[in-house]
Amino acid sequence: MIDFGRTAVDYATYRVGFPDLLFERLAAHHLQIANARVVDLGTGTGALARGFARRGAHVLAIDPMATMLEQARRLDAREGLAIDYRLGRAEDTGLSSGAFDIVAAGQCWHWFDRPRATAEAFRLLASAGRLLIAYLDWLPLRDGVAEATESLILRHNPAWRMAGGSGMHPEHIPHLREGGFRDIETFSFDLSIPYTHEAWRGRIRASAGVAASLAEDAVARFDREHAAMLKRRFKTEPLQVPHRVWVAVAMKA
Numbered sequence: 589m590i591d592f593g594r595t596a597v598d599y600a601t602y603r604v605g606f607p608d609l610l611f612e613r614l615a616a617h618h619l620q621i622a623n624a625r626v627v628d629l630g631t632g633t634g635a636l637a638r639g640f641a642r643r644g645a646h647v648l649a650i651d652p653m654a655t656m657l658e659q660a661r662r663l664d665a666r667e668g669l670a671i672d673y674r675l676g677r678a679e680d681t682g683l684s685s686g687a688f689d690i691v692a693a694g695q696c697w698h699w700f701d702r703p704r705a706t707a708e709a710f711r712l713l714a715s716a717g718r719l720l721i722a723y724l725d726w727l728p729l730r731d732g733v734a735e736a737t738e739s740l741i742l743r744h745n746p747a748w749r750m751a752g753g754s755g756m757h758p759e760h761i762p763h764l765r766e767g768g769f770r771d772i773e774t775f776s777f778d779l780s781i782p783y784t785h786e787a788w789r790g791r792i793r794a795s796a797g798v799a800a801s802l803a804e805d806a807v808a809r810f811d812r813e814h815a816a817m818l819k820r821r822f823k824t825e826p827l828q829v830p831h832r833v834w835v836a837v838a839m840k841a
Contacts, residue, residue: 590699592632593655595799600659602790604781605635606694606724610833611643617773617837619718621645624689627712629678629696629705634660634671636694636722641669645690648683650676679704681712688712692720697760706767713840719769720837725755727778727830733788733822734829740817741797744810748797755832769838776834782826785818 592599611621622644628637631649633656641647641664649671651657657673664671676682678693678700691709693700709719728735728751738751756776764772783791789811793799799807818827 590796590800592800593653595794596633596653596655596659598790598794598799599656600633600663602787603633603635603794606639606722607779607833609777609779610722610835611639613775613777613835614720614837619690619720619837625687626690626692627681627683627688629681629691629693629709630699631660631673632656632696634663634673636692637671638664638667638669640692641671642667648672648674650674650678650681652677679708681708683712685711686714689714689717690720691717692722694722695724697721697757702760702763703767706763710767710769710840715840717840718837719764719840720835721760723755723757723834725753725832725834727755727832728752729830732830733818733827736817736821737792737814740810740814741792744806745797745802748801750796755834757834757836760836764836764838768841770841771839772836774834774836776832778830778832780828781831783829784825785815785827788818788827788829789814
């Protein structure tokens with residue numbers, strides 16, 4: 589069972605937020621953020637929610653794990669942001685119909701019951717409101733640090749099924765069409781994110797394949813081997829880890 593609550597501190601400390609370029613691209617797609625009413629589904633530690641709040645949106649964010657929301661509030665306090673965090677699930681938020689201009693989901697749509705989450709997003713949006721699904725994924729390029737790290741995860745957790753990703757998520761589009769959304773647009777861009785060895789180890793601990801699914805002693809064993817591998821094969825710091833941002837934006841018909 590995947591439980592990100594077990595890795596909430598690493599998640600808050602080492603998972604970087606979405607880059608500013610994402611919001612610049614959203615503006616180019618005519619997504620009005622300032623003063624928009626936004627609900628962020630599966631907010632985790634609030635990375636995407638803070639991106640909207642920094643740009644003047646009124647943000648409500650939900651997640652089913654209290655430990656994640658505790659970390660989100662701690663991070664918000666550092667920036668003086670005011671986001672309304674609530675416990676809840678994407679498929680049944682309990683929020684008012686038609687109350688939001690934007691429904692957002694960052695790095696989490698694959699964890700949802702997608703047809704139900706799509707229907708709930710449609711219900712929450714005002715007329716002509718937008719659903720935004722965004723991902724920020726490392727790219728396991730040949731002989732790169734992400735590929736080497738994925739191989740190590742699989743040695744420690746053969747049940748992990750998320751290795752070898754391309755950072756593209758077209759599998760989500762059919763649910764949006766079937767759910768009544770129109771004017772669906774997608775875009776992507778690549779970037780390199782710097783990590784120290786310590787930060788990359790923390791980022792990987794805060795993943796589904798490691799601390800969210802392995803026992804504590806198994807996480808410690810993995811982390812020791814990961815540290816040794818990085819020191820042996822990728823000595824130069826900071827590491828430059830290639831990532832891809834992928835986004836889908838859809839309008840409520």
